[in-house]
Amino acid sequence: MERKKITIVGAGNIxxxxxxxxxxxxxxxxxLIDIDEGIAxxxxLDIMEASPILGFNSRVVGTGNYEDTANSDLVVITAGFPRKPGMSRDDLLFKNFEVVKSVTEQIKKxxxxxxxxxxxxxxxxMTYTALKVSGFPSHRVMGMAGALDAARFAYFLSEKTGISVENIRAFVIGSHGDDMVPLKRYTTVSGIPVKYFLSDEELEELVNRTRFAGGEIVSLLKRGSAFYAPAASILDMAVSILWNKRKIISCSVYLEGDAGKYYGAEGLCVGVPVVLGKNGIERVVKLELSDYEWAQWRKSVESVKNLVEKLPL
Incomplete structure (x- = not known):
């Protein structure tokens, strides 16, 4: 069986x-394609020289030429300017819009x-940008958001409770920013609601830490942002699609039709739970939210809307 082909745009840390x-x-x-071909x-080459030790037969090829990426089954866009201490994700809007636009034009070609x-x-x-510039059907374009945010929330819960991360299923929806919505009600430890393990105060503390977890790493690294956990989150999404695992993962997706009306975010890309399989986004899961959660969700949607309206699309 012929192996699938994945292109990663940007040979930085992620x-x-x-x-x-x-x-x-x-x-x-x-x-692996990068504007600096030598880095890619x-x-x-460094990764391939590890293959005899780690025992894998997949090929990793570095290039600066998009022709080499032709007919990829999946493309991951990591290229762009990273956050620096004191910067919000939103500060990068216009710089990274130009990067994602030009990359998406090459992917489409x-x-x-x-x-x-x-x-x-x-x-x-940026997910909205890639969708609009590519003109691809919405089920083929998504952003890595909730997978990472949920992993961070789950780790913090494991650290606090002393229970294995393997038992914890966390859920985060909304924008991938400071207005994200970690959902305590849908977060479980071996199927048991997390409220049986931690007090409301302890949970709220971890919710806030999750919201600012990316910034916490940026401030510690001082030169760049997180990359191990983001890369693991993309791996989870890629495997679910290419191996047709049909996992439910929270991703930033274009909300339209019935799901758009339900979530009150029609025409925007925002993080919601979806089924990821061989057709990409196969289903948007509609969650019942409390009044408080809906209020947080609407705030999150508004922050995305404010950014999208600034885009020269």
């Missing part, structure tokens, strides 16, 4: 880490049937 994770799992052959080729996962910040606005 791109290179993801290339290694994908290769180790033998999910696909990976094409150097990191790809060389891989017109592909799926796109957007990672570049501000995530929801």
């Amino acid at each position: 791109g290179a880490t993801l290339a290694l994770l994908l290769a180790r799992r033998e999910v696909a052959d990976v094409y 080729k150097g990191k790809a 060389y891989s017109p049937e592909t799926f796109i996962i957007v990672v570049t910040n501000p995530l929801d606005a």
Whole structure:
């Protein structure tokens, strides 16, 4: 059976880490493309030289030429300017709009049937950009958001309770920013609601830490932003699509039709739980929310809307 082909745009920390994770799992052959061709080729070669030790047969190829990425089954856009201390994800809006626009034009030209996962910040606005510039059906374009935010929430819960991360299923919806909505009611420990393990005050403290978890890492690193957990989150999404696992993962997706009306966010890309399978976004899951959660959700949607309205699309 011919191996799938994944292109990662941007050979920075997220791109290179993801290339290694994908290769180790033998999910696909990976094409790592960067404006600095030497970095892409150097990191790809370094990963391949680890293959005899780690025991994988997937190929990782570095390139600066989009022709090499032709007919990719999946393209991940990590390219863009990273956050620096004191910057919000939104501060990157116009700089990264130009990057995502030009990248998406190349993807459309060389891989017109592909799926796109957007990672570049501000995530929801950049996902919207990729969708509009590509003209792809909405089920093929999504942003990596809730997968990462939920993983962070789950880790913080595990750290606080002392219970294995494997038992914790966390849920986060809304924008991938400071207005995200971690859902305590839908977060469980071995199927048991998390409220049986922690007080309201303890939970609220972890909710707030989750909202600002990206910034916490930025301030510690001082030069750049998180990359191990984001790369792992993309891996989870990629595997669910290419191996047709049909996992429910919270992603930034274009809300339209029945789901758009239900969530009151028609025409925007915002994080909601979806079923990810061989057709990409196969179903949007409609969650029942409390009045408080709906209020938080609407605030989150408004923050995305404010950004999207600034885009020159």
